[in-house]
Every structure is written in C-alpha cells, then in structure tokens.
Amino acid sequence: xxxxxxxxxxxxxxxxxxxxxxxxxxxxxxxxxxxxxxxxxxxxxxxxxxxxxxxxxxxxxxxxxxxxxxxxxxxxxxxxxxxxxxxxxxxxxxxxxxxxxxxxxxxxxxxxxxxxxxxxxxxxxxxxxxxxxxxxxxxxxxxxxxxxxxxxxxxxxxxxxxxxxxxxxxxxxxxxxxxxxxxxxxxxxxxxxx
Amino acid sequence: xxxxxxxxxxxxxxxxxxxxxxxxxxxxxxxxxxxxxxxxxxxxxxxxxxxxxxxxxxxxxxxxxxxxxxxxxxxxxxxxxxxxxxxxxxxxxxxxxxxxxxxxxxxxxxxxxxxxxxxxxxxxxxxxxxxxxxxxxxxxxxxxxxxxxxxxxxxxxxxxxxxxxxxxxxxxxxxxxxxxxxxxxxxxxxxxxxxxxxxxxxxxxxxxxxxxxxxxxxxxxxxxxxxxxxxxxxxxxxxxxxxxxxxxxxxxxxxxxxxxxxxxxxxxxxxxxxxxxxxxxxxxxxxxxxxxxxx
Numbered sequence: 076x077x078x079x080x081x082x083x084x085x086x087x088x089x090x091x092x093x094x095x096x097x098x099x100x101x102x103x104x105x106x107x108x109x110x111x112x113x114x115x116x117x118x119x120x121x122x123x124x125x126x127x128x129x130x131x132x133x134x135x136x137x138x139x140x141x142x143x144x145x146x147x148x149x150x151x152x153x154x155x156x157x158x159x160x161x162x163x164x165x166x167x168x169x170x171x172x173x174x175x176x177x178x179x180x181x182x183x184x185x186x187x188x189x190x191x192x193x194x195x196x197x198x199x200x201x202x203x204x205x206x207x208x209x210x211x212x213x214x215x216x217x218x219x220x221x222x223x224x225x226x227x228x229x230x231x232x233x234x235x236x237x238x239x240x241x242x243x244x245x246x247x248x249x250x251x252x253x254x255x256x257x258x259x260x261x262x263x264x265x266x267x268x269x
Numbered sequence: 270x271x272x273x274x275x276x277x278x279x280x281x282x283x284x285x286x287x288x289x290x291x292x293x294x295x296x297x298x299x300x301x302x303x304x305x306x307x308x309x310x311x312x313x314x315x316x317x318x319x320x321x322x323x324x325x326x327x328x329x330x331x332x333x334x335x336x337x338x339x340x341x342x343x344x345x346x347x348x349x350x351x352x353x354x355x356x357x358x359x360x361x362x363x364x365x366x367x368x369x370x371x372x373x374x375x376x377x378x379x380x381x382x383x384x385x386x387x388x389x390x391x392x393x394x395x396x397x398x399x400x401x402x403x404x405x406x407x408x409x410x411x412x413x414x415x416x417x418x419x420x421x422x423x424x425x426x427x428x429x430x431x432x433x434x435x436x437x438x439x440x441x442x443x444x445x446x447x448x449x450x451x452x453x454x455x456x457x458x459x460x461x462x463x464x465x466x467x468x469x470x471x472x473x474x475x476x477x478x479x480x481x482x483x484x485x486x487x488x489x490x491x492x493x494x495x496x497x498x499x500x501x502x503x504x505x506x507x508x509x510x511x512x513x514x515x516x517x518x519x520x521x522x523x524x525x526x527x528x529x530x531x532x533x534x535x536x537x538x539x540x541x542x543x544x545x546x547x548x549x550x551x552x553x554x555x556x557x558x559x560x561x562x563x564x
Contacts, residue, residue, distance in 0.1 A: 086526050087289040087310060108527060124286050125310040125346055132308065132526055157286075170345045172302050188345060194369035195392050197279045200272035216283045217347065217369070235272075255282045 079117040079269050082107040086132040088124015088157060092254035096262050110141040117269045118151040121158030123252050129157055130177035139179060146181055151245040151268045159248040160186050160219050167222065182246050183225030190220040204232045204240060207260055213251035220250055275392030280414035283394055284478040287311060287501050291522050294318050294505040298343035307518030311347040314340040319376045319423030320506035320545065329377040331359040337366055354563055355381025364393045371395045375562035376422045383564060388412030398482065400433045400560055402440035406461035409477055416475055419560040420483015423506050425547035427490040429560055430483045434497050444469045486545050488524030488538050495528035512543030
C-alpha cells in the first residue's frame with residue numbers, strides 16, 4: 076500500500092506545527108494554498124489561526140468548492156480551532172458587519188467563536204478523550220466551542236461541559252490545538268480515518 | 270480537571286496563530302472594521318500611527334482606555350495595544366482592559382532608560398522589537414512571547430526591517446555552525462541568556478514567532494520579509510496612510526499568504542493608488558530614530 080499524502084491548508088496560522096507533527100510520523104505532507112495543491116491528497120488539515128482571514132482567502136482563491144468536492148470524493152478533513160469554525164454548517168459570534176462568515180459548511184454542527192473569552196481567558200487542561208487511555212493535554216486559545224451537533228456526529232470529548240472534539244465519518248473537528256503539545260495521538264486518529 | 274492560564278505555552282502558542290498573517294495599526298473602530306474586513310489577523314489599537322507620532326512630536330503614551338474599548342468592541346479578531354518601554358503599569362492597565370497582546374514598543378516614548386517590563390508576571394502575552402539577536406534573546410529571557418524586527422516605524426521605508434531581519438537570521442545561522450564549547454562566549458558577546466543560545470544552536474530558530482515590522486508599505490515589501498524567512502508582518506502607517514487603505518490592506522494580506530508566487534504578487538500589486546509618502550533614513554537625525562530605543 077502506498078503511503079497517504081496529507082495536505083495542510085497554509086493560507087495563514089499554525090500550519091507548520093501540523094506539518095512537523097505529521098512528518099515525525101513519517102507522513103508525506105504538502106502545503107495547500109491554491110486548488111491545484113489538493114491533487115493526490117487523501118487528507119487535509121485546516122489549522123488554527125484567524126478564521127476570518129482564512130475564510131476570506133478561501134473565497135479569494137476559489138478553494139471552498141474544490142475542498143467540498145475533495146470531501147465528497149472521500150478525502151478526510153480535520154479542522155483545529157479556526158479550522159473547526161471553517162468546517163461548521165452554522166457559526167455564531169460573527170461580527171455583524173460581516174453578515175455571514177465564509178465556511179465549508181461540511182459538518183452538521185453549530186460552532187461559537189471565542190466562546191471562552193479573550194486571550195487572558197485562554198487555558199490548557201488535561202482532557203478525557205473517548206478512545207484514548209490517558210488524558211490529552213489540550214491547549215485552548217481564544218477557542219470556539221461546538222454548541223450543538225447533528226445526530227450523525229460522534230462527540231469524543233468535552234471541556235467545562237462543552238463539546239470540544241467530535242467526529243462525523245471522515246470529518247474530525249477539535250476546538251483546541253493538538254499541534255502545539257507534541258502529543259501525536261489525535262494526528263494518529265486522523266490518519267486512521269483515511 | 271485542573272485548568273491553567275497564562276502559561277508560556279498558551280502565550281507562545283497564541284503567537285503561533287499569527288504566522289503568515291498581517292497585523293494592522295488602527296486608530297478608530299471604523300479603521301479596525303476595515304482592517305478585519307481586509308483579512309488582518311489582528312489589529313494594533315493606538316491613538317496615532319507612527320508617521321503621525323513622528324510629525325507631532327511630544328511624549329507618546331499608551332492610548333486612552335476609551336478608544337481601546339471601542340476597538341475591542343468593534344471586531345472579533347484579536348486586539349493588540351502598545352505600552353512604553355519599561356512602563357509596567359500601562360501594561361497592568363491593558364491587561365485589565367482585556368487586550369489580547371501587548372506591544373512594549375519603541376514607537377512610544379520610553380518610560381525607563383535601563384529596564385524593560387518583566388513579562389513573566391503577566392497573563393497577557395507580549396511582543397517586543399529587536400534590531401539584533403542579542404536584543405531578541407534578552408526580550409525572550411524577560412518573557413516576550415513574540416519578537417518583531419524594529420525596522421524604522423513611520424517611514425514607509427523597509428530598509429531597516431531588512432537590516433534587522435538579516436542581522437537576526439544571520440546570527441542564528443552562525444550560532445548553528447559554532448561548536449558547543451564556543452557557545453558560552455557567544456552568549457557573553459551577545460549579552461544573551463546562555464540557555465537561549467543553546468536553543469538557537471539546536472533548533473536554528475528563535476523559540477518564539479519572529480515577525481517583520483517597521484516601514485513595510487507595499488505587498489512587495491511584505492513578501493520580501495516573508496521570503497527572508499520572517500513568520501508574518503506588522504503594517505503600521507503603511508495601510509491607513511495610503512490612498513486606498515482597504516484595497517492596500519487586502520493586497521498585503523494576499524501577498525503574505527502567496528509570498529512565493531510572483532504571478533499573484535504581480536496581480537495584487539497592481540493599481541493600489543497612492544502609497545504612504547516615505548522618508549529616507551539619512552534625512553533622520555539620530556534622536557529621531559525609534560529603533561535605537563530599547564536596551
């Protein structure tokens with residue numbers, strides 16, 4: 076079997092950390108900035124960063140439809156923090172002047188931006204995760220929460236009573252940053268979804 | 270579950286989220302909204318952009334909380350604000366206001382001629398300017414979670430940012446090639462903490478995000494700094510002192526993402542209207558050089 080190739084959306088944000096984590100697992104990784112970069116990928120990670128910036132650049136460079144097609148043709152996608160916002164069908168906490176915020180609208184869930192507050196409210200905490208034997212140290216940075224999920228979405232973890240990790244088929248979403256901790260167990264979970 | 274706040278990982282991790290992005294100086298909520306709509310990853314709230322601080326003279330201080338609160342309320346992206354070098358009480362005030370990042374900045378008039386703020390004491394992360402590696406490592410030693418080049422703010426002239434970026438990155442490359450037994454002397458010469466020199470030797474990079482700032486005025490300037498291997502860009506006077514801020518802001522955002530794609534750079538550089546008027550560095554007196562503030 077040939078090794079899967081994973082793309083990391085590199086418009087803005089912490090794409091380098093995801094790339095390094097995957098490379099430590101001996102996975103071939105490519106940076107995605109334009110639709111043509113999706114060719115030959117079996118998975119795509121949408122990293123943390125600023126979701127409004129990434130959303131705009133996805134619109135400007137016509138990435139929304141190609142990524143939706145990538146998903147419908149069996150490609151796995153994982154969104155972390157800003158990436159989780161960009162996967163959601165509904166987004167709360169969008170500035171009124173925006174009207175709506177661009178999103179891939181792939182995952183049946185409602186996400187609230189900056190749900191824990193500003194940067195001074197950011198925190199890290201050990202998290203019980205379904206399927207992992209020991210807690211995962213999760214870093215929440217101006218993090219969103221998943222307020223509501225559809226019935227096909229499997230909730231994998233909660234923090235302070237809020238959903239922060241969930242999976243639906245080949246879609247994975249986390250409101251924290253596994254790429255910042257050096258713990259690759261969730262990257263391995265994502266690779267198992269391919 | 271024991272949650273922890275204000276840890277080094279949360280501060281430096283937050284800084285990582287600004288990579289490949291543009292942080293824009295704004296002086297009103299209206300400008301903040303334009304910056305957010307243009308795709309800025311954060312705004313820097315201040316009363317006067319550096320070009321006006323230069324023009325007006327006088328003592329430049331932390332902004333009035335009213336204007337900072339106005340900008341905090343206007344946008345959903347992170348808000349940064351500046352304190353004078355060494356003015357830890359201004360920093361306490363900004364933290365109390367809920368600002369997301371503090372810039373201990375040479376653009377304001379320094380409050381202390383010998384010491385910077387002890388930044389570990391704060392929950393909110395700090396960014397500091399640096400001209401060379403020694404200065405960058407001293408600031409990181411004090412707890413800075415992000416470093417930016419000083420450049421020469423308010424000039425629209427990228428030459429000093431390039432000089433500082435080349436100096437920092439050149440020193441990093443040189444430390445990587447030095448044998449272990451020479452590193453203590455390197456730390457002495459740089460006036461930098463030994464542990465951080467060891468980190469540079471091992472990893473070939475700063476332990477925090479390394480941004481470009483000071484004089485960036487065009488998409489090409491921004492892409493130049495990215496190709497020199499900086500992590501992202503601050504634009505001060507360059508956006509809102511130009512003829513068409515929205516268009517120029519958007520163009521710089523695109524240029525930072527596609528910094529290695531000359532076709533896209535050509536397209537976004539086209540037809541941007543008047544850039545800010547620049548200042549040649551040799552017309553500035555020594556005391557007008559902001560980059561020389563900080564120790």
